[in-house]
Amino acid sequence: MTAETTTSQSEQVVTDGFEPQILCFACNWCSYAGADLAGVSRIQYPPNIRIIRVMCSGRIDPTFVVKAFHEGIDGVVICGCHIGDCHYIDGNHKTARRIPLLKKLLGQLGIEEERVRLAWVSASEGDRFASVVTETTEQIRRLGPFKPFGDVRHA
Amino acid sequence: MDEPRIGVFVCHCGKNIGGYVDVPSVVEYAKGLPDVAYSEHNLYTCSDEGVTSIKRRIEEHDLNRVVVASCTPRTHEPLFRSACVEAGLNKYLFEFVNIRDQCSWVHMRLPKEATEKAKALVRMGVAKARLLEPLEEIDIDVAPSCLVIGAGVAGMTAALNLANQGFDIHLVEEREELGGLLRGLHKLFTGEQDATELIAPLIDQVSTHEHITTHLSSKVREVKGFIGNFDVTLDHGQQQSTIQVSTIIVAVGADEFKPAGQYGYGEMADVLTQLELEARMKEGAVGAKDVVMINCVGARVPERPYCSRFCCLTAIKNAVLIKENDPNANVWILHRDLMTYGVEFEDYYRRAMELGVRFVRYGLDSPPEVIGNGAVQSVSVYHQLLGKQVELASDMVVLTTPLIPRADNIETSQMLKVPLSSEGFFLEAHLKLQPVEFATDGIYIAGSARWPVEAAEAVFQACAASAKASAPMKRGYVRPEAVTSSVNEDVCGGCGICVSMCPYAAMQMRTEDGVRIAHSITALCKGCGTCGAACPSGAISMSHFTDEQIMAQIEAVLA
Numbered sequence: 001m002t003a004e005t006t007t008s009q010s011e012q013v014v015t016d017g018f019e020p021q022i023l024c025f026a027c028n029w030c031s032y033a034g035a036d037l038a039g040v041s042r043i044q045y046p047p048n049i050r051i052i053r054v055m056c057s058g059r060i061d062p063t064f065v066v067k068a069f070h071e072g073i074d075g076v077v078i079c080g081c082h083i084g085d086c087h088y089i090d091g092n093h094k095t096a097r098r099i100p101l102l103k104k105l106l107g108q109l110g111i112e113e114e115r116v117r118l119a120w121v122s123a124s125e126g127d128r129f130a131s132v133v134t135e136t137t138e139q140i141r142r143l144g145p146f147k148p149f150g151d152v153r154h155a
Numbered sequence: 156m157d158e159p160r161i162g163v164f165v166c167h168c169g170k171n172i173g174g175y176v177d178v179p180s181v182v183e184y185a186k187g188l189p190d191v192a193y194s195e196h197n198l199y200t201c202s203d204e205g206v207t208s209i210k211r212r213i214e215e216h217d218l219n220r221v222v223v224a225s226c227t228p229r230t231h232e233p234l235f236r237s238a239c240v241e242a243g244l245n246k247y248l249f250e251f252v253n254i255r256d257q258c259s260w261v262h263m264r265l266p267k268e269a270t271e272k273a274k275a276l277v278r279m280g281v282a283k284a285r286l287l288e289p290l291e292e293i294d295i296d297v298a299p300s301c302l303v304i305g306a307g308v309a310g311m312t313a314a315l316n317l318a319n320q321g322f323d324i325h326l327v328e329e330r331e332e333l334g335g336l337l338r339g340l341h342k343l344f345t346g347e348q349d350a351t352e353l354i355a356p357l358i359d360q361v362s363t364h365e366h367i368t369t370h371l372s373s374k375v376r377e378v379k380g381f382i383g384n385f386d387v388t389l390d391h392g393q394q395q396s397t398i399q400v401s402t403i404i405v406a407v408g409a410d411e412f413k414p415a416g417q418y419g420y421g422e423m424a425d426v427l428t429q430l431e432l433e434a435r436m437k438e439g440a441v442g443a444k445d446v447v448m449i450n451c452v453g454a455r456v457p458e459r460p461y462c463s464r465f466c467c468l469t470a471i472k473n474a475v476l477i478k479e480n481d482p483n484a485n486v487w488i489l490h491r492d493l494m495t496y497g498v499e500f501e502d503y504y505r506r507a508m509e510l511g512v513r514f515v516r517y518g519l520d521s522p523p524e525v526i527g528n529g530a531v532q533s534v535s536v537y538h539q540l541l542g543k544q545v546e547l548a549s550d551m552v553v554l555t556t557p558l559i560p561r562a563d564n565i566e567t568s569q570m571l572k573v574p575l576s577s578e579g580f581f582l583e584a585h586l587k588l589q590p591v592e593f594a595t596d597g598i599y600i601a602g603s604a605r606w607p608v609e610a611a612e613a614v615f616q617a618c619a620a621s622a623k624a625s626a627p628m629k630r631g632y633v634r635p636e637a638v639t640s641s642v643n644e645d646v647c648g649g650c651g652i653c654v655s656m657c658p659y660a661a662m663q664m665r666t667e668d669g670v671r672i673a674h675s676i677t678a679l680c681k682g683c684g685t686c687g688a689a690c691p692s693g694a695i696s697m698s699h700f701t702d703e704q705i706m707a708q709i710e711a712v713l714a
Contacts, residue, residue: 023712036227039256047268050275051257052708053228054700055638058656059684061702067709088683089584089594089658098688130261 020074020140022049024133025064027057029087030122031079037126045130046137049077057081058091062102065116069106069148075115075140077132082120092120112143159285160192162218163277164209166200166225168255173198175259177270181224184274188281192216200225206238213242220244220284224252224277245289247637247699252280275712282711286704290637295678297383297597297627299323302400304375304567307335308610309602310406311357312617313624318366322628325398326361327370327389333358335408336603341436343610344472345503353610378403378570381678382597382633402597402624405581406617407567409558409603412453418554419525425551426531429469432553441477443484443551447534448474449523450490454557456519461578463557465609467494470555471507478510486512487547489523489536516540525552558607572660573598580606591620595660596633596679599624638682638699640675646694647672653686653695662686 026032032053038045054060057080065076078099080092095118103113117139119132163185167173178196185194193216197205200223212218221244223235228251236246254273262269299322303314306328314324332338333354340350361367370389377388383401411430419426425443427435435441448470454463467490474486488507493514495504508514516539517523523536531552538545560579561567568575573593576582581604584594592599601616602608608616627633640653640661649671653662661679664671673694675686684697693702 021713023709032227033229036229036253036256039258039260042260042263044263045261047258047262047265047272050272050279050712051253052279052705054684054705056683056685059688059697059700061688064705064709067706068712071710071713073709073712088681088685091658091683091685094656094685094689 018141018145020048020137020145021072022075022077022133022136022140023068023073024049024051024077024079025054025057025060026051026079026121027081027087027092028053028055030081030085030120031057031129033123034079034121034125034129037123038130039126041126043126043130045133048137048140049133056086056088056091057095058086058088060095060098062098062105065102066106069111069115069146072146072148074143074146075117075136077136078116078118079121079129079132080118082122085122111146114139114143115146157219159190159220160216160218161188161190161220161222161281161284162209162212162216163188163191163194163222163224163281164200164205164212165194165196165254165277166205166223167196167198168225168259169199172225172255172259172273175263175266175269176254176273177266180270181254181273181277185222185277185281188278190220190285191281192218201231201234206234209235209238210242213239213244218244220248220250220287222250222252222277222280222284224254224273224280226255227251227253227257247290248284248287250280250284250287252276275714278714279708279711282707283704286701286707288698290698292634292637293677294632294634295383296632297401297630298399299628300400301325301402301404301624301628302327302375302385302387302398303404303406305335305406305408305602305604306333306361306369307406307408307602307613308337308354308357309408309604309613309617310335310404311354311361312614313404313406313601313621314367315357315360315364316618316621317625317628318364320625320629321366322625324364324367325370325387325400326367327373327375329372329374331372333361333369333371336411337610339430339434339437341433342472342476344468345499347472347476350610375567375570381595381676382627383678385597401628402599403571404599404601404620404624405567405571405573405604406600406602406620407561407564407604409580409607410561412459412556412559414452414554414556417452418449418523418552419527419531420554423525423527423529423531423552426525426554427551428554428556429466429473432473436473436476441480441484441551444481445485445547445549446474446477446551446553447487447489447523447547447549448553448555449534450488450493450555452554452556455491459557459559459578461557461606462494463607464494465607466555466557468500468503468609470553471495471503471512473553474512475503475507475510478507478512482511487515487534487549488512489515489517489534491517491519515545558603561604564604571595571598576606578606580604591616592623594658596635597624597627633678635678636680636682638697639677639680640682640684640686641696641698642673642675643694643696644672646692648692648694649673650691652689652691656686656689658683
């Protein structure tokens with residue numbers, strides 16, 4: 001199998017010109033390694049994502065996500081080890097509680113919850129990482145650019 | 156720290172990056188980023204040539220931060236860090252930017268976008284590099300001393316293994332004699348070895364060993380500190396004493412479940428548990444002709460769902476012994492499922508059947524009934540194969556009960572700051588990756604304190620735990636993570652949320668001058684940062700992944 005044959009179609013999606021900026025937080029032990037594996041496997045995904053490495057998804061302070069939107073980033077993906085696989089025993093359990101709560105809060109601020117995605121990606125799931133990125137990119141493309149507090153008066 | 160002077164080294168990785176990303180344009184871009192004093196591209200930054208270049212440029216351009224944009228920190232960070240160290244920079248002043256695995260390789264058909272992304276990733280890396288701080292790695296001495304709690308077969312085996320390597324062992328046993336649960340056992344399956352034959356030599360060696368101090372009729376009252384520095388208070392009943400140890404092995408064992416009120420236990424004289432039967436056998440005769448054993452009493456039931464692992468074999472063993480001693484005796488084993496795992500145990504089961512032990516399966520919905528008035532007369536059970544209720548004449552009923560967690564496990568776990576499972580047994584860090592070790596450094600576990608095990612497994616685990624405990628003691632030191640949390644005491648509100656977050660007991664509350672403040676025990680911290688994410692006051696800082704550094708990266712995502 002050559003590199004080219006594994007190319008997915010998703011990166012070629014034609015849009016009306018809007019290319020979202022997406023930030024991804026990846027834990028060092030599982031998800032960052034999963035992202036590396038996607039590369040080693042030459043799985044192609046949209047180039048809209050920028051990864052920030054943290055040691056554990058438990059490190060991701062919800063304010064980081066808020067900060068990302070404040071900066072005008074259109075979507076945020078939070079990746080951690082699957083439940084039960086956390087290098088730090090149960091850091092991801094805390095993430096699993098914090099992020100849904102954050103999404104609720106964002107919703108109340110008029111920020112679409114769909115702009116934030118929490119996904120468990122193991123070190124062996126390069127394909128999964130790529131599909132998480134592809135799906136999220138498509139989702140944010142559909143949502144359009146992030147408009148700060150756009151719909152807050154209707155919330 | 157001086158003003159940042161950052162060097163950015165962008166790697167072609169042959170064609171792996173250079174074939175898809177316009178590397179020279181990334182270098183030109185990097186040169187325009189704040190605090191970047193120098194930038195170059197290398198065919199392979201990881202080659203001798205590349206590494207030499209990093210070292211030379213640090214010197215030539217007086218660089219005090221280094222960014223390499225190439226592959227992944229997972230494989231190459233140690234190499235580039237050591238290049239920095241050789242050039243006199245602290246290794247934490249290095250930042251990795253991944254433009255291969257997470258850029259060129261995944262955007263092979265989009266060279267323009269890949270180049271833009273590489274620039275953004277370098278921009279984010281530089282933004283973090285500007286805020287990097289040097290970190291110190293401090294070694295903690297680990298003296299060759301260990302506390303073993305519990306002197307059953309697991310505790311004694313662990314103590315001997317360590318003592319034979321020359322480590323000084325304090326063996327604490329709450330009873331007045333060594334030996335634990337095995338003292339009460341008659342014979343062990345499958346070899347029918349006398350339990351005394353196993354533990355008597357152990358007891359002898361332990362009590363005479365020059366490196367083992369035994370504390371009988373004693374309990375551990377308090378444990379403070381961390382690996383290399385545990386201060387332990389022992390309670391000897393009348394007086395207390397304190398000892399200092401470097402490591403701790405928990406081998407407190409477990410208790411047999413006493414099924415009060417079930418199947419006439421406690422009401423009829425000849426309804427016993429297996430352990431009580433063992434005691435009788437040890438003294439001589441069983442004193443019964445028609446023995447009915449009921450397995451899974453109090454085990455694999457809704458209130459106690461776990462399997463105690465060895466009790467099927469205990470029942471089979473005792474049944475075999477009764478039959479061998481008196482072939483005319485009738486022995487029935489009423490069971491729900493038989494767990495005779497492995498090679499030997501299945502043979503043992505067959506042997507029991509050949510000897511005439513009869514096995515009847517019952518369901519949880521139709522449990523057997525013990526009939527009698529003060530003394531056992533019979534046991535009535537629904538025979539699933541015959542499809543009818545049968546009544547078995549009986550003059551002794553033996554209830555096979557599980558091992559249950561000791562009542563003081565909660566107290567012990569709080570004292571050591573190690574977790575218990577939902578069943579109440581001690582919980583190791585990871586079943587496969589870190590068995591017999593707790594997440595807290597320097598504390599290990601063996602035997603039935605972890606979950607019910609038979610004697611052989613208790614010995615395996617003791618060997619494993621003592622091998623694990625010996626490693627830091629042999630080395631003489633541990634080097635904890637340099638990436639750790641620290642608390643700004645002026646900002647800490649003393650809420651204690653961080654304490655509940657930390658899986659390593661590294662966050663501890665202290666009261667000073669009547670003010671509660673969190674403290675980070677650097678030696679225990681593993682650097683995950685979950686405390687920092689939870690701190691409502693923003694008092695906790697995670698080195699190398701500080702809020703400021705991450706915020707700067709986020710700000711740099713968009714140009």
